């Protein structure tokens with residue numbers, strides 16, 4: 143129960159079927175394609191409009207905007223999700239999370255730092271201007287997307303609380319509220335709350351962001367409203383959603399999928415086409431909306447920026 147791979151084959155079949163259908167829908171607009179999906183596949187697509195995020199900036203830095211990549215249509219990003227607190231059915235997250243209320247959200251940032259803080263969403267927005275980051279997203283299940291996130295480098299928030307010299311890692315925690323996240327009523331799915339972690343130097347890398355939006359609008363619930371982590375060189379499960387707590391710690395913190403299956407999901411979870419999952423190859427991936435498979439890139443194509451973080455480490459040991 144609750145294994146990330148349970149739908150490794152089905153999504154391929156699913157999206158090959160969709161690609162096949164799409165091939166017959168020449169020059170369809172995204173909206174038109176969505177309508178065609180609904181008609182031909184009986185898939186109930188949620189169309190999502192959220193408040194726009196004003197004053198987006200686009201600072202230039204290597205890797206901030208994926209070059210030569212077509213954006214994954216918004217309809218796909220908001221209708222094909224992993225968010226096990228709501229449902230393990232990727233097609234069902236959008237509907238299951240639709241009423242998720244984030245009013246009064248607070249994020250507690252503390253642990254080994256000089257200036258611990260509790261931030262509400264306005265405080266979080268004030269930390270740094272919203273930036274558009276267009277990143278590849280590679281799920282450990284071997285599907286991928288290209289997503290225009292809105293957010294800013296996590297390092298800007300961490301700098302604000304002034305990490306102590308003893309801080310070596312950062313631990314993250316998702317909301318625990320079974321009345322709002324129905325699968326948290328049972329521990330048969332995963333251990334709750336969902337937790338994740340990064341080494342402090344990974345967390346300070348400018349590519350690692352706190353995202354509060356996508357496609358220029360506030361995050362919809364299914365993608366981790368109101369704030370989630372995005373670490374584009376790592377498998378998608380590192381990108382913990384609906385964060386309520388960020389803690390600076392001195393030891394490697396436990397992470398949900400590693401606790402669940404340590405041989406399959408490591409702490410580092412860097413995208414690595416040469417390190418197969420015990421039960422499937424990681425050499426290729428299914429880009430959502432494309433037919434056929436493409437080669438998976440080391441560090442998901444961000445090696446020039448991040449490989450030095452892992453100099454001298456055996457990536458088969460620290461997978």
Ligand SMILES: Nc1nc2c(c(=O)[nH]1)N[C@H]1C(S)=C(S)[C@@H](COP(=O)(O)O)O[C@H]1N2
Pocket residue numbers: 146219222223224225226227280281282316336364365366377378379380381382383384
């Ligand atoms: N709290 C929480 N965060 C989570 C997950 C989850 O089930 N719960 N799923 C992870 C996985 S496996 C992936 S691939 C991404 C999916 O993000 P998306 O649905 O926005 O594409 O979220 C990650 N973050």
Ligand SMILES: [Mo]
Pocket residue numbers: 146224280281282283377378379
């Ligand atoms: Mo994933």
